[in-house]
Amino acid sequence: MDWVSDNLDLIGSLTLDHLRQSVIAIVAGFLLSLPLGWVAWRYRLLRGWVITVTGLLYTIPSLALLMILPVVAGYPATSETNLVIALTIYAIAIMVRAVTDGLDSVDPAVRRSATAVGYGDARRFWAVDLPLAGPVILAGLRVTAVSTISLATVGILVGVTNLGYLFTNGLQRRITAEVLAGIVAVALIALLIDLLLMLAGRRLMPWVRGRTPARRSAALEAAA
């Protein structure tokens, strides 16, 4: 524990690096998955292709991806960009499927009803389909966020500094406290991001929470 208190500054700055790298990848993965997931949902013929190909991305070993990407794209392996792009690819692998499943989960009767009262296609997507797909998309996003934060530590193996440093450094110098501190820090920021996403979901999708107590209040009223 002495090690931790002596190195709080180091842990703090590594945590910030880690958060920055992960959050950029999560946001980019989410934004890129929206159109891909929509295409897979909208065009039945493309669906199998898009879902399978993006899903297969997840099977690429992370260390290999971190070494191949710089060669293909021509940036240094040690750059933060390298790690962020690799993490984004893994995020897409999870998120595309979540977006497609989310859009599938929207009740076709509600969609038809929206059209019948006068929503144009584009407006209906943003105002009806996407919000109603929200709970499923959010579930996918929470898995993506936690997995990205955990996976980011592998960056240290190609020289991208983040909380993974505490693992390699602690291992080499045989400082168990340092490795444990790394694990705890990664777990804490994963929990923090997950909590933030959950709270954001509650705020953005208040109707989901209203569901259960709602029924009870309607029942109570009927009884009264």
Place this chain on the structure above:
Amino acid sequence: MIEFRNVTKRFPDGTVAVDSFDLVIPSRKTTVFVGSSGCGKTTLLRMINRMVEPTSGTVEIDGEDVAAKQAVALRRSIGYVMQNSGLMPHFTVAENIATVPRLNGGTRRAAKARALELMDVVGLEASMADRYPSQLSGGQQQRVGVARGLAADPNILLMDEPFGAVDPIVRAELQRELIRLQQELDKTVVFVTHDIDEAFLLGDQVVILAAGAQRLQVGSPSEITERPADDFVAAFIGAERGKRALSVKQTPNGPVLVDAEGRTQGVLVEGGA
């Protein structure tokens, strides 16, 4: 006035839902399409706001072919109420009712005021404005559905089995409310149901349909009851059996009318209407 001219709808799988259908639906009256499921009545209704496009023939509103109008604008100008309310689960009651005024570019404030006004019209407490549909009973949801249909003050209101999924007591209440609303608002209502009692209760003009939207009889409830076009119609409306088959029974106090079950339904009065 809504007019169907030689309208046919053939679906891609080959089924003919509507075959050479002609009908004039008068303005400011309630016209009810009634028939068993699969007879094409909902397809007819959906052709009016272009949710379904006819394979051939035209549907005209006040002499204008609906096919020539922009579909989205047309739908916003026609109220639509459907079974199971069709409400947006992620909109509050007020937001649901205000959907069309908002789509038409109205301000949030004006739309909310309009929603509250309509909640009063359809008999919903203002305190429900911020609830979500899942927090309401089935009957309340249907009221919200009707309010949404009326929000943009359309001339035409299409109602697709709107009371089909609520219990009989609530259903009777909603039917009475609709009659009251129609007296106040004077809309052209096109109503679809499979319940002949509902059709006779609500309709000024009742259209009895068989498979392929074949017109068996068109007329007022009285005309149909007095002169059913054929045996099928007579059976369908229950003229021979059921509650519309009344017979005269002499009693010491004068003649009364009894139904097929032998229950007395009323007293026969000379010179009555």
